[in-house]
Amino acid sequence: MRADADDFTVARHFEAYLLWLFGWVMFCSSQGDSCPKQLIPLARSIADAPLHEMPQFSWGSAVLAASYRGLCTGVTKVSAEEPIFVGCPLLLQLWSYERFPVGRPEMNFEPYVQLSADHDDVDRPTMGSLWCLRRVRYIVCIFLR
C-alpha cells in the first residue's frame, strides 16, 4: 500500500487483513484459504466504520466457542482425510504450551525488557508473544552444554 493511499484503499486493505485473520487465525476451517461466509459482511462493516464507531463484537467468546466445537467434532473423526481440528489452533497451542511440558518448543523465558520507543499501552506484548515472536532456543542449549 502506498503511503498516500486514500481512505477507500486503506479500508479495503483492512478488510482483506480481517478476512485473512478470520480465515487463517481465528476461525480456521476445512475449506483451505477461504473465510466463513457469514463473517464477510462483519469484516466489511468493521472496515468501513469510522475509528470510534467500530462495531463491537465478543470475538473472544466466538473464537472459544468455535474451538470448543472443533474439539468436540475432532474427537469423532474416523478417517485421515477429514480435517483434524477446526477453530483456533493458535489458541489451543498457546493454552497447551503454557500448561503442559509436552511438545512445546524451548523458548527463551527472559522477561520482555526491550520495548521499542513507539510502544504504547495497546502495543505491548501479550503472554502469547513469547511463543509466537521469539526464536526457539534449542541451538543455544546445545552449544553451551
Place this chain on the structure above:
Amino acid sequence: MRAQMYDLAVNFFFIVQPSWVGVQTRKSYHDFVGQFDALVDTDVRWTPYTAADIYARAPSGLSSLCLRDHEYWMTRKPILYDIHVEEYHVHRVMRQFGLYQQTPVPIVHSVEAHVHRYRINSSVNNSSFFNLPFSIESLKLSIIGGHGRVSHQARGGPTRSVLTSTLGPRPSTTSFSRIGRTATRRSRTTYGGTCRGRAHVSCTFHQRLRSRPQGCRRRTP
C-alpha cells in the same frame, strides 16, 4: 573460550530457522499420548497467568487489551459461534482467576444435548440464526441476566434465549463505555494496576455470587 562459544552460538541463533524441539516421530499420536499419560500433577502448570507469572514475563506490563474485557470472562451464558452453542462454565476453573473453587466441582449443563448437536449440514433451516458472533451488547445482557434460566426452544432457540434473557434487574455493573474508560486509566500504570483490576473483578463476582446463590444451579438433564 566460553565467550567465543557463546558468540558462535548466538550467530547460529540468528542464522538457523526456528525448529521444533525433539525428534518428529512418524507415529506421533502414540508418542504424545504416552507423554500425556506420563504427566503427573506437578508437571502441569495449573495457573499460568498468576500475577507473579505475568510479572516475571513482562515487568513493564502486558498489552492493555489483555485485560480490557475481563468482566466478560465471568459470563454465565452459553457461548455462540455461527450456529454452534457451547457451554461456558467458568465456575469449574475459578482457581485460574485466583478465586475460590467450590469442591467437588459442580457439574451442571447449561446447554441441552440436542442443542449442542446442531450441525451446519443438518436438515435444520439455519439461515434464520446466522447472527453470530454476538455483539458486546448482547453479551452484556447475558452477564447481567446471568441467573436467568435459559430456555431452549426447538430451533433458533439458543440464539434468541441468549439475546433476550434479561430476567433480572439490571445492576450497574457493566457498560462497555465504562470498561473502556477504566482500561485507559489502568493502562497508564504498570502491572500493579492490572492486579487491582483483577481483584476488583473477583470482588464484584463474589458479590454477584452471594447475591444470587441460585445462579450456579441450573437444570440438570
